[in-house]
Amino acid sequence: METNRRDFLKGIGAAATGGALGFPAVVRAQTRKGIPAEPVKIGLLAIRAGVAAPVGAAGQRGVEWWAERVNKAGGILGRKAELVLEEESSPKDTVERFRKLALQTKVDVIVGGISTAVGLALGPVAEELAMLWLSWDATTQKGVEETMPKPKFAFRSVDNEVEAIGGAILTAKYFKGVKTIAGINNDYSYGRDCWDAFQAVLKRYTPDVKPVLDLWPKLGVTDFTSHIAAIQQAKPDLLMTSFWSGDTTILLKQAAAVGLFKSMKGCFTTGGGVHDSLKKSFTPEGLVLGYNSMYFNYAGASALQKQFVREYKAKHGEYPPYECDHGYFTVESYRAGVEKAYKAAGEWPSKEQVAKALEGIQVESLSGKRSWREDHVQMCNFFQGITTHKSEFDFVTIDPVEVLPTTKIMKPSTSTKLYEWINATFPLKS
C-alpha cells in the first residue's frame, strides 16, 4: 500500500506518541545541553515507480521501522526523527529532489539512492551542497572504477560487482566440473560488470572455463523464450545471471516450462531480492541464490533481525528483502555518528563532524554488524547459498547458507584496480 508524505509523517509521529504513552518504561525525549528542540529531519530518496519500486518500498520500510523504534526510545539525543520522503527517478529529477531536501526542506541528512546512474549524479551534488548523503544501494562507480576516491559528505554502497564475485566463489565450490558457462544479464553497466567479474573470478578457480554465450535483455523485459532457446542451443554447463527484480521470477518460470535446469546448473547472484516470488513449483533446488546483505531466514540471525522479520511479515504480509537492511543501516549509522560526534563536540554536531565520525563506524544493523569503511564505502556480509525446497514456505530458501564478508569479496579500497586485485586474491586459500 502506498502512503503519501503527510500520512507518512503522521504515522511516524503517531507511532512515537503512542510508543511513549504505551511504554512508560522507555526514555522520553530529553532536552540536552547544546541540542536543538526541533526534530531531526531525515530526507529519504526512494524509487516509487517502475520495476524497482518494490526495492524502494523495502528500503523505506526499513527506515520507518527504525524511526518508530528510535522515537519510542526518545529520538537522537532527545530529538525526534522526522522523515521527509521524495522520489528517486531519473538522475536529473533526483538531483532536483536532493536539492529540494537540502536547500528548501533543510534536512540534516539524506539517505537512499539505488541506481548507479543516480548515485553518480548525487555524489558530486552532495559534496557541492555539503550535505550528508548515505546511499542504500547506489555507488559512485563508473563501470568498476571509482569516480570519487575521497568524498567528504557522500557515503556509498558496496561495489557493484561484489555479488558476482561471491557467486563465482560458490560456483567453484559447489559445481565442480563446470567447463562452459553462459550469462544472461540486464543490458546496463551493472549487468555487464557482474558478468565480467564473475568470469574473471571463476577463471581463477577453473582456468579452462569457457564462456559460450552472453545475452543482454533490457531491464524490465518480460519474455525470455528466445533467450532460453538460445541457451538450450549453446548447452552450457552453467547459466549465470545478476537479475535482481521481477525478471528473475519470469526467467525461472519460463525456464521451468522447458526444464532448462535439468540439463545445467544455475547461479542467480542477486535473485534473492524477490525471494518470496520464487515459488517451489518452478524454482528448482540446487541453484546458487544470493540474498545480498540480509537473508530473512538465517538461523544465526540476531534478535533484532528476528523481531524485524516477524513484525514486517505481520504488517506487510511478506518476508523482508535485503533493501530494508540498507535502509535501516544508513539511519542507524547516522544516529550512532551523531552521538559519537556529540561526545567530542559537546553540542549538536555539524555535518562535517558527523561525516568524520561515520568514517570507520560500526553499528548493529538488521543483518548483524555493518560499518562504513574509512573511504565511505559500506562493509557488510553477503548471504548466498544453494536453493532447497525443505522449508515451511511455498518459495525456495537456501541451505547451506554461506556468509561472505566484504573484507573477502570486495576490493580493499576505492583506488584498487578490480581485475589486478582479483588476479592477486583468488583463488581464496580458505
Next chain:
Amino acid sequence: MRRAGLALVVALILAMPFVAGDYYVTLMLPFFAYSVILLGLNLLFGYTGLLSFGHALFIGVGAYAAAFLTSKFGVMHLEAILLAAAGAAVLIAAPIGGLCVRYVKIYFAMLTLAFGMLFHSFLLKFYFVTGGDEGMRVLQPFLLGFDLSQIPKVRFLTRPFYYYSVVVLAVATFVMWRIVSSPFGLCLRAIRDNPDKAQSLGVSVKRYRWYAFVISAAYAAVGGALLGPTTGQVDPNLAYWTHSGNIVFMMLLGGFANFFGPLVGALVFIFLQDTVMSIVPYWRLVFGAILALIVIAAPGGLMGLLDRRAVSWGEKSRQGGAPP
C-alpha cells in the same frame, strides 16, 4: 497592456535570485532550458503543423555535446558549447529531417519517434563511448571566458549561470520572434493551414518544412546543453521517448497557438511537478488527468484560456458591461 505584462514578467525573472529561496531559483534553470527547446518545437508544431515525438533526440545531442566537450575535450567555454551543440544538431537533423518531412501527421510523428529511439539505443549500448546507462559528467563551464569554479556551485547556479541562461533565452526568443514574424514564418503558417495552396503559390513545402525541422533541432540542442551544467550529469533518459512526451505535454499545457504559450507550459509543468511529486506518489496519474482535461476542455492550453477571457472581457467592455 501586453508589453506591460511582459515587462513585469521580465522584472520578476530578473529579481528572482534576490527574493526567492535558492531551491526555487535552481528550479528556474530547467525552465529556461525547456523554454528554448519549446520555442523550437513550437516552430515545428504550432507554426508548421508537424508534431515531433522524437525531439528528445536533439535535447540528448545538446546535453551529450556539453558532456563530451567539458569532460573529454576540455572545452569549457559555454558559448563554444552552445554553438557546437547547435552545429551538431544541424548536422544530425539535416538528413533525418530530409527523410521525415516527406511525411506528415502520424507518419511524421512515428518516424521522429523511431529516430529518437535509435539515438537513445546508441547512447545506451555504446557505453564505452557514451557511458551507457551511467551517463557522463558535465563539468562546470566557463561563462564569457570566466572560470567561476571558485564560487560555490549553488551560488554559481543561482547567480551567474541563472543570468546567463536568461540572456540565452532572451536571444533565442528574439530570434524566434523574428523568424515567425518574417515572410518565412508566414510561409510556414500557410503550409500548416493548407499545404496544397501554399505549393500552388510557389512555396516549396518540403524545403520549408525541412528548414523548420533543422531550426527546431538546433533550439532543442541549445536547451539540452543548458540542462547539463545544472544536473552535472547527462544520461540516456534525456533522449528517451517519455522525455519527448514531456515536452509535447508542456507545449499543450501552455498552448501552442500562442507564441509564449509553451513557455508558460514549461513553467507550470516544472513547478507543478515539483509540488505534486512531494505530496503524492501517484503524480504521474495526476499529470495524465491534467493532460486529458486540457485536450478535452481547453485545447488552446492555459494561454488559450487567458486569451478567451481577454476576448470576452474586451467584448463586455465594449458593450459597457462591468469587467469580471
